[in-house]
Amino acid sequence: MSTIAYVIAGSEATGGAGLQADLKTFERLGVYGVGTITCIVSFDPKSNWGHRFVPVASQVIADQIEAATSAHSLDVVKIGMLGTPDTVSTVASSLALQPWRHVVVDPVLICKGQEPGAALDTDNALRTEILPLATVITPNLFEAQTLSGMDTLDTVDDLGEAARRIADLGPKYVVVKGGVGLAGDEAIDVVFDGQDVTVLRAPKIGDERVSGAGCVFAAAITAELAKGASVLDAVSTAKDFAHAGIVGRITTNAPFTAVGWRDRA
Template sequence: MNNLAKALTIAGSDSGGGAGIQADIKTFQELDTFGMSVITALTAQNTLGVHGVYPQTLDAIEAQLDAVLSDIGADAVKTGMLFSADIITLVAQKLTAYRVNHIVVDPVMIAKGGAALLLDEAVEALVKKLLPIATVITPNLPEAAKILGIESIDSRTEMEQAVKELHALGPRYVVLKGGHLSGDEATDLLYDGETIHVFSSSRFDTKHTHGTGCTFAAAIAAELAKGASVFDAVKTAKAFISTAIKHAVAIGGGIGPTNHHAYKKESLSS
């Protein structure tokens, strides 16, 4: 038990359990890592949308970070909803001070229902302070366009250009998720500064995709915590989230969550 890899998520709490801290902890557990959390904001949330966002104070966030990192430590950290420039600045300072080895940045900006989860003025702080210390960043197409200050990314060719421009901002690796494009497959691109690696999976006919981005990034963090290469971590994360979407949970009256247990269940039965 003492050798169990440790993964920390720094994100918002989703009261509906499908995204944010809750999705991350479930993913860490399913991938055999010890999960810990720093809550940046509370959200009143369900399958119908986000009904309230309540950021935590900087003091509360700093205290959580210090408590975990000074005592337990983390083999990998995943960031999700950070909400404000002040929170981003604090998180970047602390992760640098504690010399965290692997940082996975999921630049959460907008919830599935359209609610803003990152203030507009915080994008600059994200780009200048967090991306340069990231091992991997995992934006979807709208998030990538926002980071790059462009209107949209609408094709595979534009994805290939965008992934290079994102890498130039400082992260060691970029995973650009192509789920917003149409087609029979969902294709993501991993760029290491030299080579673009392609990860594709079948596209499933379901609306229940709440928490996909959180889950995917958390899976990468879990695998990095266990010592996997970035390529192998992304490969496993792609399989994990594809299986979770395939067996998504149809609960509530809106967009239901993915099934975090599906990957391990399929692995055990095969």
């Protein structure tokens, strides 16, 4: 029987992030992927590649989750972009209908393409309704700063402190990603397991942000957890996998590069 992982996330039309990147990651890691679309994001090439954001109706999301969980025995899920308070509530209510072995949350906060007030409402709903369900949450620097309430995250110790504060919101494990935003030659992530902080390091591959890297990282954690790995082992494997994707990144006509695996046939 195939190992199955589930993702609830937005569609990203260029293929470099969102549900498209998640399902590709699952496949490359030997896991059968099932996905539910929460919103559609398409960059606008006529307007400086800004975000165009279209939410999927709540009932349609609920219907997708009902179909996916009825057809498959799903117990490991990744939550990506939700986008509206109604979507957050729909997903939280649907997840509550069955037990989950692991819930991985990639906390997409302020949604580009939304009015600031609506985006803040979504952020607050995510904190109260989704974060307490999480086995693992994977905030980047901006998300970690926002969730922790810290003014700055400049050092590895700052990342660890942010992780501890975010754990107070409910997640069992917090992975704060330093990425290219932390000074130095290394891409540093910290993992807080409720007691101890583990530091993961890899050489930086340039200083540009790579579209989809966070999606791929969280999806790889999800795939490894679906296969039975421990959380720390899953995070370590995911870091190596995402690092390889950044090394093999692809150039697009948009003003960003995307995760790729051209060197990993």
